[in-house]
């Protein structure tokens with residue numbers, strides 16, 4: 731399967747995918763990253779892509795007259811790489827209608843909380859502030875809501891008394907990276923069907 735990965739920051743989830751594919755080989759793993767897209771420049775995620783010799787593209791919202799034009803540009807730039815699956819790994823923009831129309835049902839997102847708890851851009855901070863005893867990460871398909879699509883897999887992480895947001899997020903990311911690598915490989919190798927809120931991996 732051809733993967734396009736969308737990033738906005740450090741790109742450690744992207745790196746986990748690249749490392750797994752390099753280790754197992756694209757055929758055994760079932761997928762290869764063909765391009766990396768971002769909503770901003772000068773981020774480690776793009777450096778990781780460039781180090782791996784991958785094509786990259788940047789679509790900044792502020793470079794376009796409207797959100798719709800940004801949505802169209804991101805859609806075209808992504809479609810140019812003919813992805814089978816789009817993986818949003820720490821991509822911090824809400825994908826637009828055109829993007830969802832083009833790639834809907836083939837877009838994965840990873841979120842650092844146990845959805846439906848703590849959706850949105852501050853899932854780690856919100857779980858900590860709420861006093862949750864366990865939190866974790868969720869890999870799900872993207873639908874037209876925010877962090878509301880069908881859940882594929884989740885991993886649980888305990889919250890420790892001494893945790894601050896970054897310590898907890900780092901511990902979540904350890905689980906998240908292996909969960910994402912496992913899910914992407916399984917979907918790529920076995921195929922899947924989305925039935926309402928259920929995901930059947932054949």
Ligand code: GRF
Pocket residue numbers: 737738739740741742743744775819820821840841842903906
């Ligand atoms: C991940 O925890 C992702 O769930 C969240 O931001 C983090 C991105 O990490 N949205 P990285 O850029 O993959 O290192």
